[in-house]
Amino acid sequence: MHSLREKVLEDGVVIGESILKVDSFLNHQIDPMLMDEVSHTFYNQFESRGVTKILTIEASGIAPSIMVAHRFKVPCLFAKKAKPSTLAHEIYQTDVHSFTKNRTNTIIVSKEFLSEDDRVLIIDDFLANGEAALGLHRLVKAAGAKTVGVGILVEKSFQPGRERLEAEGLEVMSLCRVASLKNNQVTLVEDAES
Ligand code: 5GP
Numbered sequence: 001m002h003s004l005r006e007k008v009l010e011d012g013v014v015i016g017e018s019i020l021k022v023d024s025f026l027n028h029q030i031d032p033m034l035m036d037e038v039s040h041t042f043y044n045q046f047e048s049r050g051v052t053k054i055l056t057i058e059a060s061g062i063a064p065s066i067m068v069a070h071r072f073k074v075p076c077l078f079a080k081k082a083k084p085s086t087l088a089h090e091i092y093q094t095d096v097h098s099f100t101k102n103r104t105n106t107i108i109v110s111k112e113f114l115s116e117d118d119r120v121l122i123i124d125d126f127l128a129n130g131e132a133a134l135g136l137h138r139l140v141k142a143a144g145a146k147t148v149g150v151g152i153l154v155e156k157s158f159q160p161g162r163e164r165l166e167a168e169g170l171e172v173m174s175l176c177r178v179a180s181l182k183n184n185q186v187t188l189v190e191d192a193e194s
Pocket of ligand 1: 018019020021057060061097098099100125126127128130131132133156161
């Protein structure tokens with residue numbers, strides 16, 4: 001997606017060699033026109049898959065996801081970060097290691113909102129090692145539902161997330177693919193829309 005790639009190149013701030021900050025349009029301040037375009041692109045890709053629910057993880061996945069859900073006219077469900085619960089009969093839960101924060105969170109969704117009839121499109125802001133998306137996919141499987149695709153705004157292609165998701169048989173669409181963050185510079189993968 002050309003406009004997202006331009007934004008990443010213009011406004012992205014590189015931290016170290018592996019973290020990209022995009023606070024001006026996605027992770028702090030949010031650009032709704034850009035999110036609208038994002039939703040359009042994911043809709044075009046996944047509209048034939050019978051999507052019944054958009055699933056993401058709090059907090060930064062919510063903004064693009066609500067726009068995508070609006071486009072599909074389906075609910076947007078976000079997994080919450082929560083303490084491991086003994087109320088296992090009411091929730092699905094799994095552990096996810098956060099790449100940016102270097103800690104493991106338990107994420108949960110209520111059984112009320114995910115059922116075996118659901119066809120789920122997973123959306124997230126970033127793909128790094130694939131931990132968040134794989135955790136969300138485990139919640140979908142626990143409900144007996146199906147993940148019909150994974151839509152990512154910014155994929156860091158030098159990390160193994162995409163390969164790990166594809167190894168699970170998941171279709172991944174990333175709107176902007178970052179090849180490298182070396183030397184404080186953002187280098188994109190050519191022809192990134194796949
Ligand atoms: P993964 O679970 O694929 O290892 O990492 C993806 C998750 O970590 C996303 O939900 C995102 O919030 C966060 N994340 C990973 N790398 C980055 C990054 O470079 N920048 C930002 N802003 N978030 C990241």
